[in-house]
Amino acid sequence: MLSALALQSGLGPLASPVGILAVLVLLAAIILIGRFLLSMAWRLVVIGIIVVGTLYILGLLGFGLGVF
Template identity: 55%
Template sequence: MVLTPLLLVILQAGGLLATPLGQLLAVIVGIAIVVLVGRVVLKVAWRLVTIAAIVVGALLLLSFFGINVI
């Protein structure tokens, strides 16, 4: 099996996680990834909530005028 230079660098960097600072860095990077993914998910969720509020509000206004859609 031939190891590429990139793979060798990754394997050698594994020793960095043996130190407390290396472990702390890994945890901080993991939290950063979770936050970034969470921001994307929340952005989509806010759009869905906004659309739902507009639709329900429109249906409520229509029901005030006697037009029952549902």
């Protein structure tokens, strides 16, 4: 069995509650930023699908826009 001292020396500064709190706050910030970027990416993908679909349907109907 590992003693508490050996476990703390292996983890370094992360063994302290302040170190664990700092890592958790950093992870929360990364998750929040990633969540915001993913929501923006979904909107861009949906807008792109609508635009390309509309241009495709207009092309099928004979409205040549000269885009594709």
